[in-house]
Amino acid sequence: MARAWIYDRTQSSDYVDAVRKAKAKKRRPPARYLVRYYDVAGKLRSEVASNKDKAEARCAELETALRAGSYVDPKSSKVTFTDMAEKWLESRHDLRKSTWWKYRGLLDNHVIPKWGDLPLNAIEREDIAVWVAKLLKSKEDGGSALGPSQARHAFRVLSMVLEWCVPRRIPVNPARGVKLPVRPEAEHVYLSYEQVEALANASAGLRTKYDRPTAGAGINKALILLLAYTGLRWGEAAALRVGRIDLARRRVRVAVTFYEIGGEQLEGLPKTGKRRTVSFPASLVPVLRPLVDGRDKNDLVFTTARGLSLRANNWRVREFNAAVNAAGLAAEGLTPHKLRHTAASLAIAAGADVKVVQQMLGHADASMTLNVYGHLFPDRLDEVADVLDIRRQAALAGMAA
Incomplete structure (x- = not known):
């Protein structure tokens, strides 16, 4: 039994009378055809169609939607x-x-x-x-x-x-399949060990125009080294508490991050919503120890000289950019976030695989890591082929014996 059908209103005397009155007043007469159907709730509905072709097309559309379960109430859309x-x-x-x-x-x-x-x-x-x-x-x-x-x-x-809104209000999302502009490939900056050390040392010696240490001079070196060798996001490092650094095991627990909304600094979960643990080189222990030993576990590791939390824009402009210039690295196009890329490149060069780098950087999945840093991983095709050849030759020799 059809759930949608066309009704010719000329069969109704009321309709015929309405047409006659409209013509007498030189108005457009009401539409002749109705498409009637029972919706998914079994309620009888009707829609007006201006001509028979449109009525038949709408009737077929409704039949298909009702059978496929994709019917949408026109009022909802x-x-x-x-x-x-x-x-x-x-x-x-x-x-x-x-x-x-x-x-x-x-x-x-x-x-x-x-x-x-x-x-x-x-x-x-x-x-x-x-x-x-x-x-x-x-x-x-x-x-x-x-x-x-x-x-x-x-x-x-x-x-x-x-x-x-799909499927209750619209049957399909009209945005599906729209071609989007190509996102330009980000230009990454990868510092060498020597450049990282030069930047860190320069940041520790920054002074104001009154020849006094800048607000961040006391923590700049440790912060830059931590960013460059662990891959922490700037907000994650700025929100780091003393109790989340384990100098003995050389571990940092990344549990929260700072972010700003309308000039207000807030604290929340890291970008992916997941906490993680990262390791740092043993040579950073003596650099971090003065910022950790003897302090309350809830204290921020990195603060200004007045004990205030770091603010991203202030630190970048007044401390980081000044250190970049002092170290002669201005041409590199450095930002604090580029130290994260440096950490990834140094880790990959040191032999870290994709999963290690993913965990270190806190990426949601390994595909993200490969998309960003895949070109840095060494081409090991020949190495694998050589091992396969050695083992095949050994197998052949064993079979021949």
Whole structure:
């Protein structure tokens, strides 16, 4: 039994009378055809069709959707994007606070201004593709002047909201399959051991214009060496507590990180949401010991001369950049985050495999590590082939004996 069918309203005297009255008043008569169907709840519904072809097309569409279980109540898909975006964001209690506010900013600045007033069923894939392209255009050309990475982030938020609406409000996500701008490959900076030491030493000798040690001179060297030889993110190192450094076992427990929202410094879980333990070279023990011995386990390891927590922008501008210049490394394009790349490159050169580097850096999975640092791992194809050859020859010799 069909669950959708076409009803010709000329069979109803009420309809015939309505057409006559409309013509007498020179108005457009009501549509002739209705598409009737029973929805998934068994409720009888009807939709108006302006002509028989459209009625037949809608009837076939409804039949297919009802049989496949992909039927969507038309009223549900008419809710605006803004309404659903706000509900989606409110539901994301699983996000880190910094990520939540990042999504909030992308919605307010780029997504809602374009899609906010539209009903969900009016958002088309082609229009999304045009919007993504426009995000990349300069403001002079009517665009948003975003870089490829930011444009991809804005698109991802739009897509996540739409995906959240499937299948109750829309049958499919119209953002699926949209071609995104290619993210430019990040230019990594890998320092040598000598360059790391030069940078660390320069940072320890920084002085103000009044010829006094800078606010971070007392901790800069230890911090830079820890970043360069362990791969900790800057926020993870800045939030490190004395009790999470084990000098005897040469271990650091990475349990929290600092991040900033609206100028306020907050503490939360590391980027992936997982804690980890990393090791550091024995030669760093005497460098770290003065910052650990005799202090309360809850004290921050790295603070300013006044005992305040480090702030990312202040430390980078006033301490790190000054040390880069003093060490003659300005041409390298260094940032504190680039020390993380240095740590990875030094570890790989020392023989660390992918899983070790993944654990060290706190990547979510090994594929991320390979995507970023795969080119640094040595080509061992010949080495493997040589071992296979030796063992094959031994097997052949044994069979011949």
